[in-house]
Amino acid sequence: MWFIVKVKYSKLDDNEKIKTFNQPYLFDALTHTEAEARANEEMGKYLSEGFMITDISIAxxxxxxxxxxxxxxxxxxxxxxxxxxxxxxxxxxxxxxxxxxxxxxxxxxxxxxxxxxxxxxxxxxxxxxxxIIDIFPFFDGDELDEVPSETPEESNTEDASKEPGEFLDKHDPLTES
Structure with a gap:
């Protein structure tokens, strides 16, 4: 299900004046709560100055x-x-x-x-x-199967440089004996 999430934020324009935006984004989620959580996560990556979710509705x-x-x-x-x-x-x-x-x-x-x-x-x-400014489809991790595996040189890099989801199968206590 798709949800329209309106996000309000402020930023400086070219004339050093603060301009406020209230823009809609589209999120793929199962519930309003999940849409809000996804919006907070995704928008937090792009809006370091802070933002507020003003509305969530089913698209x-x-x-x-x-x-x-x-x-x-x-x-x-x-x-x-x-x-x-x-x-x-x-x-x-x-x-x-x-x-x-x-x-x-x-x-x-x-x-x-x-x-x-x-x-x-x-x-x-x-x-x-x-x-609508942008859409955020849901990814469940199956898409990682399509990503080429890392080379031996890349496997020595620090875990902090990994993308979300790249930690899968690295340490799974259920498969360890």
Whole structure:
């Protein structure tokens, strides 16, 4: 489930004046409490001057489509068309997706590419730039299997230089005999 977490913080602008921001970020979490904990952890890495979480709400996105070449997030309404066979009527079901793109045209093309294999008909009635600054998907550690193992030279480095999650399998009392 995705949560929109609004984070309020202050920082100095170019003119040495303090400017306050209250910006939304998207966090993948199971509960409001987990979203808040993840926001505190992640934002603490970037905002050393302090911050405050002002709001947490459930996001209504059915899909998130990140893109390597996009720098902004767009909220798109996608209408899926289904046929009610009993009544013989077309039925439209609206869903919302979040798309990372350069502009509205790029967002539209990226959605078209993502829905290319869809069996049912659909339309895209609206695309608008979202105020969301960044997203923080959930990683459960399985992604570490994809990271190449360290070389013997790297294994002699101090533990303080390790990234979170790199301590896995280093010392597991359950597997020791």
């Amino acid at each position: 209504n996105f059915s899909e998130i489509f990140p893109s390597e070449h996009g720098d902004r997030w767009f909220k798109a309404k996608v209408s899926l068309v289904t046929l009610d066979e009993d009544k013989g009527l077309e039925r439209r079901t609206n869903t919302y997706v979040l798309v990372q793109a350069l502009d509205v045209k790029d967002a539209y093309e990226w959605i078209e590419e993502q829905f290319a294999d869809t069996v049912s008909d659909y339309s895209i009635p609206s695309i608008a730039e979202s105020p």
